[in-house]
């Protein structure tokens with residue numbers, strides 16, 4: 543049968559073990575985050591490349607359309623030219639010449655549009671090259687952070703097993719009443735059921751601890767619970 547002052551020492555050990563479990567969890571979480579962010583970067587780079595590829599396709603289609611239009615306008619111009627050479631009246635000649643002017647303007651406009659699209663295509667190709675050059679580095683970063691996460695998981699898994707075994711051993715040493723209270727706190731608060739009270743404040747719920755409890759905490763002869771959140775509290779060392 544263990545005494546209450548034994549329970550105080552055991553709970554302090556248990557608090558230490560819970561802190562260790564939290565630290566291991568945080569370590570794993572950091573690695574998960576790093577891997578997730580590396581994955582996101584690769585995904586974004588791939589999406590960017592896909593969008594650039596689509597823009598390039600659109601430009602290429604537009605460029606072909608303009609070429610077809612130019613050919614059509616060229617044929618119409620040639621026809622008008624023939625018509626003007628064989629124009630029988632001055633009026634027909636004037637009309638044909640006017641239409642030829644219009645065709646020339648259309649051709650100029652199409653050529654200028656075509657050049658604009660070619661410039662845009664050049665810029666797109668440069669962007670695609672840059673995005674493609676970035677990709678292997680990002681993929682390598684993703685692979686590296688995946689390996690690091692796997693390594694961390696193996697380490698954390700082994701450490702967690704060790705800490706958990708120790709925690710069960712310590713828990714078994716508690717007096718039955720304390721053990722029941724402890725189990726309830728672990729159910730409710732996970733690794734935060736045992737908490738340090740520093741400067742007269744419970745770090746679990748940020749409530750001021752009464753002076754009496756504060757004094758009791760310092761003597762540590764009996765496990766004490768926060769009157770507000772019911773966590774086991776103990777004085778900062």
Ligand SMILES: [Zn+2]
Nearest residue numbers: 744747768771
């Ligand atoms: Zn509290």
